Amino acid sequence: MTNLSARAKFATAMLRTAATLSRVSGRGDGSVIGGRVGLTIEPRLLSMLAAGRQVALISGTNGKTTTTRFTAAALEAAGPVATNSFGANMPTGHTTALAKARDAVNCVLEVDEHYLPRLLNEATPQVIALLNLSRDQLDRAMEVSGLAAKWRTALSAAPDVPLIANADDPWVTWAAGASSRVTWVAGGQRWQEDSWVCPQCGKHLDRYGEFWRCTACGLSRPSPHWAVEGDSAVTPDGRRIPLDLRLPGQVNRANAVTALAVASAFGVPPEAAAPRLSEVKSVAGRYAVVRRDGRRVRLLLSKNPAGWLEAFDMLEPRCPVVLALNAREVDGFDTSWIYDVDFSPVQGRQVLAIGDRRMDLAVRLEVNGVRFEVVEDIAAAIQAVPPGDLEVIANYTAFQDIRAEFDRVN
Amino acid sequence: MSTSMLRLVWVYPDLLSTYGDRGNLLILSHRAESRGILTESVMVRSDQALPRQADIYLIGGGEDGPQSLAAEKLIADGAVAEAADAGRVVFAVCAGYQILGTSFIASDRECAGLGLLDMRSDRGPSRAVGELAGPVNPALGLPTLTGFENHGGRTHLGPETAALANVSHGIGNDGSTEGAFRGKVVGTYLHGPALARNPALADLLLAWAVGRAPEELPPLDDRWAQQLRQERIAALV
Numbered sequence: 001m002t003n004l005s006a007r008a009k010f011a012t013a014m015l016r017t018a019a020t021l022s023r024v025s026g027r028g029d030g031s032v033i034g035g036r037v038g039l040t041i042e043p044r045l046l047s048m049l050a051a052g053r054q055v056a057l058i059s060g061t062n063g064k065t066t067t068t069r070f071t072a073a074a075l076e077a078a079g080p081v082a083t084n085s086f087g088a089n090m091p092t093g094h095t096t097a098l099a100k101a102r103d104a105v106n107c108v109l110e111v112d113e114h115y116l117p118r119l120l121n122e123a124t125p126q127v128i129a130l131l132n133l134s135r136d137q138l139d140r141a142m143e144v145s146g147l148a149a150k151w152r153t154a155l156s157a158a159p160d161v162p163l164i165a166n167a168d169d170p171w172v173t174w175a176a177g178a179s180s181r182v183t184w185v186a187g188g189q190r191w192q193e194d195s196w197v198c199p200q201c202g203k204h205l206d207r208y209g210e211f212w213r214c215t216a217c218g219l220s221r222p223s224p225h226w227a228v229e230g231d232s233a234v235t236p237d238g239r240r241i242p243l244d245l246r247l248p249g250q251v252n253r254a255n256a257v258t259a260l261a262v263a264s265a266f267g268v269p270p271e272a273a274a275p276r277l278s279e280v281k282s283v284a285g286r287y288a289v290v291r292r293d294g295r296r297v298r299l300l301l302s303k304n305p306a307g308w309l310e311a312f313d314m315l316e317p318r319c320p321v322v323l324a325l326n327a328r329e330v331d332g333f334d335t336s337w338i339y340d341v342d343f344s345p346v347q348g349r350q351v352l353a354i355g356d357r358r359m360d361l362a363v364r365l366e367v368n369g370v371r372f373e374v375v376e377d378i379a380a381a382i383q384a385v386p387p388g389d390l391e392v393i394a395n396y397t398a399f400q401d402i403r404a405e406f407d408r409v410n
Numbered sequence: 411m412s413t414s415m416l417r418l419v420w421v422y423p424d425l426l427s428t429y430g431d432r433g434n435l436l437i438l439s440h441r442a443e444s445r446g447i448l449t450e451s452v453m454v455r456s457d458q459a460l461p462r463q464a465d466i467y468l469i470g471g472g473e474d475g476p477q478s479l480a481a482e483k484l485i486a487d488g489a490v491a492e493a494a495d496a497g498r499v500v501f502a503v504c505a506g507y508q509i510l511g512t513s514f515i516a517s518d519r520e521c522a523g524l525g526l527l528d529m530r531s532d533r534g535p536s537r538a539v540g541e542l543a544g545p546v547n548p549a550l551g552l553p554t555l556t557g558f559e560n561h562g563g564r565t566h567l568g569p570e571t572a573a574l575a576n577v578s579h580g581i582g583n584d585g586s587t588e589g590a591f592r593g594k595v596v597g598t599y600l601h602g603p604a605l606a607r608n609p610a611l612a613d614l615l616l617a618w619a620v621g622r623a624p625e626e627l628p629p630l631d632d633r634w635a636q637q638l639r640q641e642r643i644a645a646l647v
Contacts, residue, residue, distance in 0.1 A: 135429070143428070143473050196424035196455070202479065204424065204457050333540065334558045336601040339433030359638035363606050366634055367433075367440045374634075 004048055011042035012049070012099045019096055031084065035092025038099060046091055049098035050107065050123040053082075056262050057119055059111040060131025060172070062307050063255045064089065066247065067131060068110035069283045070259035074273035075106045075266055082107040087284055090115055094123065106266055113147055117154035120161070127265045128155075129164040129258050133171040134194050134306040135340070137332030144171055144194050151175035164261045166254075167224045170212060174199035174219065183236070185261055186210070186224035187254020190313065191306035193340060226261045233257040233270060241270045246281045249314035285403040285410055292406075294387035299409070301399045303331070305340040311393045312345035320350035320385040322378065323365075324394035324402060325357040331396050335360045343368040352381040355398040378402045416442050416449045416619060417464040421490065422456040425480045426506050429560075431470030433603030434501065437612050438466060445628050447620065456480060460489035465619040466499040469506030471601070474516035477505040481521055484509060494526045499619045500595040503604060504561055507589070507597030514563065526595045528570035531563045534581070538562070542580030542600060543643055544588055547572055551624070552614060555588065556607045556642050557600025565590070565599075574598055579646045594618045607642065609635045 004012065019034030027033070038045045056075075058068045065087050072083040082101035084093045089110045098107060111119050113133070120128070130151070133144050148171040155163065156178035165176040167184040171194065176182050188210065195212070198205050203216035213220035225236040232240040233256065243256050256277050263273040282288035286301045302311040315321060323346075327335050335357050343365055351372040353361040358374050365372045375381050378401075382390065394402055403409055420435045439449045454460050456479065460467075467490050472480065484490055494500050500510070508514035511529040514521055523530075542559045546552040555575040565583040567573060567590055574589025574596065575582070582588025582599060589598035596615070598604050605612040609632055610624070617624040 145473060145475070193427070197476075202475065204455060334429060334560060334601055336430030336433065336558065336603055339430035339436065339603055339606070340427075359634060359641050360606075362634040363638050364433075367436050367606070 005042075008042045008045055008048045011038045011045050012102075014038060014041055015045075015096060015099050019100075029086045029088070031086050031088035031093045031096040032090075033092075034099070035088070035095040038095050039092065046095045046098065047122040047124070049095065049102075053098075053105055053107050054266055055107045055109065055123045055125045056266065057109050057111045057116065057123065057125045057128045058131070058262075059113055059116045059128070060166075061113060061134045061136050061304065062310070063131050063251060064110045066252060066283050066286065067129065067255040067258050068108055069280055070256055070277050071108045071129075071262045073276045073280050074259050074263035074268055075108060077263075077268050077272045077276060078106060078266065080104040080106075084110055085284075091118065091122070094119065108262070114150075116151060120154050120158055125161060127162045127164060127262055129262050130166060130172045130176055131255070131258065132166055132169045132189065132306070133175070134191055134304060135337065136304040145199065148172075148175045148199055152178060155179050162265060164258060164265065166258075167222045168210065170195040170205060170219070170221075171199050173222060177219075182222070183226065183261055183265070184222045184224045185226045185254070185258050187228045187257055188250050190250070190309045193305065226257050228253045228257050233260050233274065235260075235264075235270055239270070241274045243274060244278045246278060247283075247287050249310055251310040251313070282410060285399065285408070288406075288409045290406045290409050292382055295382050295385065295390050296388065297382065297390045297392060297406075299399065299402060300391065300393045301396070302393055303395050305337050308341045308393065315345070315349075315391050316389055318349060319389045319391050320352070321346055322352045322354060322381045322390065322392040322394075323361055324355040324378070324392065324398035325353070325361050326355045326395060326398040326401070327357050327360075328397045331398075338364045343370050346370055350385060352384055354378060354381055355394070355401075378405050414448065416447050416466070416616075417461070418449055418451045419461060419464040419467045420451065420453045421460065421467055421469045421506070422480050422483070423453050423470065424455045425476035426470040426472040428471045428473070428504075429601050430603045431468075431503060434468050434470075434503065434605045434612075437603065437605040437609070438468075438616060441609065441612050441630060442616055444630055447616070456483050460487050462489045462492055464493065464498065466501065466615060467493060469500070469502035469509065471504030471506060473505075477509065477514070478516040478519070478521045480505075481509045481514075481523055484524055485522065491524050491526060494593070494595050497594060499615050500526065501615055502597040503601065504599055507599060508563055508565065510590075510595060510597045511565065527590050527592055527597060528568035529565055529590055530568075531565045533562055534564040538581035538599070540580060541642065541646055542577065542582055542588060543646055544575040544577040544579065544582070546575045547591075550574075550591070550614060552608070552610045554639075554643060555598075555600070555611070556639055557598070557602040557604050559599045560601065561599050606635070607639060
């Protein structure tokens with residue numbers, strides 16, 4: 001680790017003080033305010049704190065918090081890890097994560113998709129994992145093609161930085177394509193509505209099972225080095241590593257194999273890393289199981305159509321399900337995207353709609369031919385189902401509201 | 411109706427389907443089937459020919475690149491213009507709405523539209539994002555229009571085209587009107603999707619397609635849609 005300048009040391013101390021003050025006064029974990037203070041005093045603090053360390057960046061529309069947690073867990077086999085585990089995924093949060101764990105050589109940073117170019121410059125990463133790109137909060141965020149182009153431009157300017165990229169996602173494949181050092185990962189991708197056409201030339205993309213190819217320009221799914229097969233990860237040299245995950249769904253097996261690939265790039269073999277992934281039981285409340293009045297309630301966070309499709313894959317058969325929808329600023333104010341989701345996987349269950357925008361859900365479910373009940377909130381939903389298991393799928397602020405009901409369960 | 415089955419065509423979902431545009435197709439199909447009118451929904455990709463004998467054509471929203479490409483293909487294909495001339499129903503949203511006019515701007519370039527509506531679109535001073543509401547043109551006999559808009563363009567109506575609604579909240583075409591129609595060709599900037607938030611508009615399109623007056627369609631149990639409308643309109647005050 002390099003020595004910090006006097007100004008950077010002062011900025012780091014002030015950052016930690018501000019974060020602590022914010023935390024003890026009950027305003028959250030203090031990551032954002034701490035980072036803001038530190039970067040105000042020393043604008044280059046992020047790059048100074050990253051210098052001389054091994055940094056991995058994890059970015060994409062969905063799964064970045066979970067993959068970051070998996071990767072940090074895997075790398076802990078080799079010592080302490082600096083990571084923004086509270087989901088503060090912008091430069092203020094990254095600066096705080098690096099300042100708080102000054103002795104950790106390995107750093108894993110979850111990065112908001114829009115900030116990836118900046119982090120690429122400031123954090124000088126040894127490896128970047130690119131998970132997926134899909135439509136998300138279109139009323140305030142960039143469209144998928146714009147974001148992919150932004151990534152491609154930034155990554156093209158740093159062709160020697162090793163990438164670990166999702167071969168099943170055409171946009172990620174295209175964004176990573178200009179790099180000379182890509183390790184491709186395949187974990188399956190249910191959502192395909194954003195890749196009807198070729199990211200490179202705009203012509204129709206053909207799909208045959210998991211394979212995809214543009215018949216006009218030839219852009220096609222790269223042969224994966226790492227893959228998910230059943231409940232195992234398959235390594236580049238063909239070893240099968242069992243994944244005994246506590247987190248549900250195909251998408252978490254994909255997140256896990258990405259984490260193993262990152263860990264491997266940092267010298268931690270998958271045999272040592274995989275057992276550590278089994279210890280991850282929940283991620284900032286996601287997948288947490290809480291108990292109330294004889295109900296066992298599992299919390300699933302899904303913010304966009306691709307995420308809801310993946311969440312449906314996680315549901316226990318026949319179990320009642322609560323769907324919670326808000327449309328506050330961070331959720332995006334436009335709820336139209338719920339029509340991009342086919343709700344037929346919840347047909348035949350007891351379905352309860354809650355959240356600020358439960359009327360939007362009601363109309364959507366009616367059109368989908370799904371029987372449902374509209375109730376006031378999570379407490380009412382719990383009372384409306386028989387004792388036993390209950391699944392909850394909620395978008396961002398709806399999820400935080402529900403977490404608050406359960407003492408901000410982690 | 412051309413046959414015993416109502417044919418709904420979703421035009422170019424590979425290019426124009428940014429945010430829930432499938433919803434308008436699902437709503438029309440659901441409201442027809444709930445009244446015993448069988449429907450057939452056809453999705454036609456931009457590398458395929460559009461059918462010329464369908465009853466309702468739906469065109470959705472998209473980014474600038476796909477929008478200009480879709481307009482070129484629609485003009486070359488000719489089916490939507492032909493169907494509109496033959497009195498078929500066309501319903502278009504956002505980028506698709508702009509394509510119905512004589513011209514629009516995409517990627518800083520003026521592009522030719524289908525010219526089914528006497529209007530042209532250009533760029534506004536700022537992006538219009540948020541809830542929109544307003545009274546519908548009395549000629550259509552519909553309740554308040556409600557939906558969500560998200561567009562950078564402004565649309566200027568010519569004398570041959572009537573506004574769909576006046577704007578009491580939001581921007582719409584130009585801050586005073588929203589959407590446009592001529593005959594059975596209707597366009598709007600609204601998402602929501604528009605027909606989920608405005609079931610009476612969905613019924614008007616269906617009534618046109620089956621050649622009946624809207625009041626002849628059997629009423630449906632619309633309590634959820636009505637509650638959604640009330641909630642969204644109340645949230646504006």
